[in-house]
């Protein structure tokens with residue numbers, strides 16, 4: 483089981499690496515890591531388990547957050563009371579996006595950023611993501627709102643980009659009127 487300390491902190495320079503495409507079949511180690519990521523994200527969003535195992539709640543994780551510079555990520559999206567949709571995608575690419583942009587009013591969060599960061603991170607309201615499942619089959623996912631933001635946030639990790647990069651600390655809420663808040 484993953485612990486908080488297994489997740490790289492923002493100060494770790496490995497988070498700035500551009501991760502490399504994976505090839506198939508995935509290694510046993512990568513498959514194991516994917517399981518661990520999904521387990522962490524799921525448990526972290528179930529309050530009693532998050533408390534029991536001392537997990538910080540999160541809905542997405544990219545492999546590089548475990549120090550693995552490979553292009554895969556997992557998202558566990560809560561769609562009901564302790565009900566989750568799980569997404570695992572390798573070599574993901576955003577192939578289309580809405581014109582409209584949105585941002586998380588409460589501020590985005592990241593398992594690698596252990597502090598509150600205020601400010602606007604503009605994201606596409608809707609994206610289509612293409613990539614491969616763990617068996618190397620091509621997949622396409624359409625995401626909107628919170629889920630769309632999660633995909634953009636995690637794909638950024640694969641390119642060494644942190645959400646905090648988008649925020650001007652001197653004017654964290656500038657241009658708020660240009661985007662819709664969620």
Ligand code: NI
Nearest residue numbers: 591592593594
């Ligand atoms: Ni993150």
